[in-house]
Amino acid sequence: MAKILLLNAGSSSVKWKVFELTNEKMIAEGEVERINTPKAMITIKYNGEKIVNNEPDLGYEASVRLILKKIQELKIATLDEISTVGHRVVAGGRRFTKATKINAEVLEEIKNLKDFAPLHNPHEAHFIELMQKILPDVDQYAVFDSVFFTDMPEMNAIYSLPYEMSEKYGIRRYGEHGISHGYLSKRTAEILDRPLSELKIITLHLGSGASVAAIKNGKAFDSSMGFTPLPGLTMGTRSGDIDPSIVQFLMDKEGMSADDVMNLLNDKSGILGISGFSSDMRDIEARCAQNDERAALAREIFINRVVKYVGSYYTELGGIDAIVLAGGIGEHQIDLRADLLKELSILGIQVDAQKNQANQEGIISPDDAKVKTLLIPTNEELAMVQQIKKVL
Structure with a gap:
């Protein structure tokens, strides 16, 4: 076979x-x-x-x-x-x-x-x-990974640069983790037994690399990642969003080259840079239990950045039908997941403690919740097989 x-x-x-x-x-x-x-x-x-x-x-x-x-x-x-x-x-x-x-x-x-x-x-x-x-x-x-975001609306894809420059060099928000976000949206529609074309969904791919996507009527509407996978959420070793002036500032103050700063932002920042000892959220959680202040700060910042993006996308979409958590952190860090969802309760997002603790694929919100909250282990490889079969 x-x-x-x-x-x-x-x-x-x-x-x-x-x-x-x-x-x-x-x-x-x-x-x-x-x-x-x-x-x-x-x-x-x-x-x-x-x-x-x-x-x-x-x-x-x-x-x-x-x-x-x-x-x-x-x-x-x-x-x-x-x-x-x-x-x-x-x-x-x-x-x-x-x-x-x-x-x-x-x-x-x-x-x-x-x-x-x-x-x-x-x-x-x-x-x-x-x-x-x-x-x-x-x-x-x-x-x-970028395919899912290729038809994202121009208002979300284009940066506020001179338009001719964006066109000349293809500078735009490409988004990443698209294989995962596409799979999660389709699986959500299956679990909810509703047409994907009718749903407004926010998907959270939370791992060492992390991103948020807004999905409307089955298509990508917005992405926390941008021209490269660097911006957006605080990640394992990536800074996520920063003021671009910091690049020039560090070059001047530290005598760094542009490549040096980009290496710093990609490989030495994020959870690792804040905590000072690890990029792995499992290590962060363990040190939080020992009252390590910088580990607690890294965890707090990680949750805060996700909350900011979800709140923005909730408004942008005009409300949502579902929010989905996936990725190594989203799928396995039970306590962090509960704390994150608690921060989003103002949006009608809730979590059933017993369902969350069970840590199984499916709906983890109360039956009467306005917004359905789902835990879905992502399956990028299955999505890849399906995409390849379409063109074989």
Whole structure:
């Protein structure tokens, strides 16, 4: 049976899943973490078992070869059964509006779009090249995170720059996590048993990377992320929204280059920068329990920024039918989720404590709540499979 291998590559990790192409059933999943470090490791979940192996000093190509080796050894799939490889690519700009078969021209354009996602596109392009080298006869497809936001209304997509400059350089709000936000909106309609085209929804993808999307009548209406994935919410290591004058200020005061400041905003800010010790909300929660003031501040700021965006989008949409929480933080941090939703009670958003504690997919608001609050584990990979199948 034909199978599809999906890769979600980053600078220090690569997540993968194998699906049966016809029935869209996931067979196995895993991740290689801490690539290029002495603590590199691979995790595999298959047949109800979880396998963890340490693989010190694993490089990028060795990581891909190890994934394929394990897939064969565990009889997840033979190489002949892998008919398609799908790659998550963050930035597609205005050029890519659907899943796209990768050839030399497409790959070059993905590389050229690095300005829109400097932390993502170069690594994703590198993994595409590795897979083309290792599996040269297998069709490869790119699925773009930005596609969901390509038809966002101009009033929300365009920055208040000289219009000619925006047009010349394609400067606009592209939004990211679009694969996730699109999946969440469709799943919400299924759970509520209502047409997506009639719903007004706010989706929260809350993880190390975090974003909020406003969705109206089944289409993206607004996004907290912008020209790149840097702005918006306070994230694991990203600052989120800041006054752009701070860039010049730090260059003058610290003798930093523009690249230095951008590295600071992308890799050393956010939850990590505020807390001073971790970008992981699980660590923050643990230190909050020990009355760590900076950890508490990081948690408070994270919640505050989400509340600001939700309040803005609620008004922009003229009220909402549902709000959805997803992502590593949204799906697993039960106490933080409850505190966040409590801050939104003025909007008629409520949470049932027992349903929230159960931590299962579905509606977690009281039955009579004006706004339906949902917990939905996001499934970007399934959405990728479905997008690829549309163009196969």
